Amino acid sequence: MRFSVLVEVRLRPGIADPQGATIERALPALGFSGVDGVRVGKAVRFVIDAADEASARAEAQDMAERLLANPVIEEAEVTVSADAKAGAAS
Amino acid sequence: MSTRIGVVVFPGSNCEHDVVRAVQLVGGADAELVFHDRRDLSGLDAVVLPGGFAHGDYLRPGALARFSPVMESVAKFAAEGGPVVGICNGFQVLTEAGLLPGALQKNAGLRFLCTVVPVTVVSDRSVLTARLTPGRHLSLPINHFEGNYTCDAGTLEMLRSEGRIVLRYADNPNGSVDDIAGVCNAAGNVVGLMPHPERACDVLLGNTDGAGLIGSLVASATSGTRALSRSS
Numbered sequence: 289m290r291f292s293v294l295v296e297v298r299l300r301p302g303i304a305d306p307q308g309a310t311i312e313r314a315l316p317a318l319g320f321s322g323v324d325g326v327r328v329g330k331a332v333r334f335v336i337d338a339a340d341e342a343s344a345r346a347e348a349q350d351m352a353e354r355l356l357a358n359p360v361i362e363e364a365e366v367t368v369s370a371d372a373k374a375g376a377a378s
Numbered sequence: 379m380s381t382r383i384g385v386v387v388f389p390g391s392n393c394e395h396d397v398v399r400a401v402q403l404v405g406g407a408d409a410e411l412v413f414h415d416r417r418d419l420s421g422l423d424a425v426v427l428p429g430g431f432a433h434g435d436y437l438r439p440g441a442l443a444r445f446s447p448v449m450e451s452v453a454k455f456a457a458e459g460g461p462v463v464g465i466c467n468g469f470q471v472l473t474e475a476g477l478l479p480g481a482l483q484k485n486a487g488l489r490f491l492c493t494v495v496p497v498t499v500v501s502d503r504s505v506l507t508a509r510l511t512p513g514r515h516l517s518l519p520i521n522h523f524e525g526n527y528t529c530d531a532g533t534l535e536m537l538r539s540e541g542r543i544v545l546r547y548a549d550n551p552n553g554s555v556d557d558i559a560g561v562c563n564a565a566g567n568v569v570g571l572m573p574h575p576e577r578a579c580d581v582l583l584g585n586t587d588g589a590g591l592i593g594s595l596v597a598s599a600t601s602g603t604r605a606l607s608r609s610s
Binding site: 303304306307310355356358360361 | 437438441445473474479480481483484485486487488526528529553
């Protein structure tokens, strides 16, 4: 089966985020007030062949730990769903 | 037999020839380029990971380079006490590979910095600073976007108490925690730093402050690092 995977990589709480801070400072200049706690991360999407959802998730989790995120400063959240375009793509 | 220093070349490295020239000029060492797919490091007395943009810095600087075949051999070389120095992008590769603690984030202020900054030698218990006196001020070039050294409070305390902060910025340019410009491993044979000492080794370039660092590395490589590791 094919599954769509979204790996969201974000900085661990407490790790300074220079990009987030810069965006937060820029927003009031555009008239957006009251914005707080801006954090910038990465979203990695892919489609994977796996026997079932659990193994797709395990595989993605492993990728996140070994490559997609740097565990020293980042954490990753994996979301797995049935591939909407299954069969259509290839 | 003269001292032989390997300079690793990843796809996207761009300071390897500067390092080769510096170790020849300052230390009279032989130097050779070591391509990223090579596994055999026999015959080398030290390894340098130079600056640049290995694998385009895609994903994160060093994230892809750390899986190069050569890195397994570099880890083994380091574990055996061989001197390993990562400069700039090479420092980022060493942290990603887990050979040095912490990580290098985007500079505070989000500016790419290309300038000369004052740094202070903090410890002489590393292969890169063995011949320098702690407290010595150096003026060194920096050239990076991701040089903002980050680690958790426990790691920082460990680095401080074990004397593993090797260099500090006198005027922090990038937001690094505790003004850290360079750190080493527990044995002092693996060192990473953001400044480029290899670009400050020739009178013709108007700055020879890097020569003490490159000279220390060559001397450490020549004598073997075991002679250097003295108790703190």
